[in-house]
Amino acid sequence: MDVSPLTWAITIAVTIAFFVYEFFAHVRTPHEPTVGESARWSVFYIGLALLFGVGIGVVSGWGYGGEYFAGYLTEKALSIDNLFVFLLLMTSFAVPKKYQQKVLMIGIVIALVMRGAFIALGAGLIANYSWIFYIFGALLLFLAYRQAFGDDDHNPANGRFMRIVRRFLPVSDVYDGDRLTTVRDGSRLVTPMFMTIVAIGFIDLVFAVDSIPAIYGLTEEAYIVFTANAFALMGLRQLFFLIGGLLERLVYLAQGLAVILAFIGVKLLLHALHVNELPFINGGEHVEWAPEIPIWFSLLFIGATVAVATVASLAKTRRDEVRAAESE
Template identity: 55%
Template structure:
């Protein structure tokens, strides 16, 4: 089904989203600070409400199918963006980025992510239009990514160490930060600051996540407009979400399994979609595989919501159980004095 939206809505949406992102960037540059819990909460609620309003407009101006596609795509990209935050937390801690500079670093990371995803969206849309069999590759890639997500930790010490070692061999680096500057001058000589390493690490992370997120959302919708807006809404408020969640990210131990399940599910959906419209001569003689089921948008939306809810609840329950165990262990280690020992 072709998406049929008024041209003024599509252009207006892109203009408004661009203005909001530019305003957010200017706010960070003019007033660098560590957002309070209240401030972060209000911004996250605002961006989530904005996404829901946009979804409502999609339902009214478009149709229920494409409105559902936007919701499913936005939730998928949002969950992957939260996963991205785990890596940002590790990068910030690994390179000891001062907390007062973390807003600027996050904003740069978000801009890099938007640019990379925009490029991948254009490439993906072009490939899908000309090569329908690309869905087989997208699906296989997502299933493989899901397996790696379960097997691997978020921390990849070897690759990060390699990046640092490579940069130190090729450029002069200082040990101290100079705000968010990439270069500084010491005794008349120019040096790069550790911020260069941070930006390289974040840019690499954004590239890897773009490779996962774009095939994932193309498994939900083939509309470039929905794909792009879902990505923008998922990245908006990510900076405030970073400060809002804080230490909670470390407690969401099972979140990666929920995200892996979503990626695997969408990967299977893509393969089934490719089979249904198969044109490869070495598969079923180049004929469509009619018995291959098509997974609806609403089924996708339900699975995404259920996977994230189960993973989040399971993580919080385990965090509470672990906290109780630690509390009981501490109580057992505290000396207990009986009445006789007190009299003695």
């Protein structure tokens, strides 16, 4: 896929323009978005992402289009998983509803910047070291295990990193509007708003470790990796308010994501064997029997997994509600 520097520049400029518009049009004035506002903008951004994928397919071929759609679907699912943690952080820091948009917006921008750095690093590693696929594959299998069997009760707001931050920064117990710092008794203190943003920034870094190796398991094109991530993050703020109540009903999302990460991890390991150059594996020769999983199969597998996890989650929560009502 041949992407010129001008195309890169235009893409990055348009992405920045969208987030600048979001800030001045929706976030600058604190308010709690209505369901209608959140729904309209969610549909707009999802439609824009799908239209962009069709454009890639028409201009560059449907092989690349398939890679984009598989990457976008994976990153969107992982981004929704991010919302669980954002919701937990908002609750832990008791962020007022009207200020949650600002926190989310800053968190999403931080996520995009961090993922951009990881994308550039990943592209450089893949271009020069084919053995990096072994590391990415093993990392994704580990992350899949952690996703499926990790401790869901852990609160990142009270984790080790945040305890270290509190040790070095004087923290106020109360909000001062949406300000990041405040003055109390002549002393400058950081507000809970500042602590929330720091926590979300740290979580964004952790999630970037999950998402970037995952999408590089579906495509080696840095442009597709970047645009799929950018579109997955666009509209995430509106989606938070639109499906906030639904998040708690997606009880099997973690297991679904674990299956997706494990699948991509296996795909990466098979690809690593197929392009192998490590001297202690097969004498440094490519392992020809290792199959390359086609992108159409990856797209179908990821889509089916997300659908099954969603339907199974909603069915379980519905059954639990019925049983609870019958027991009363």
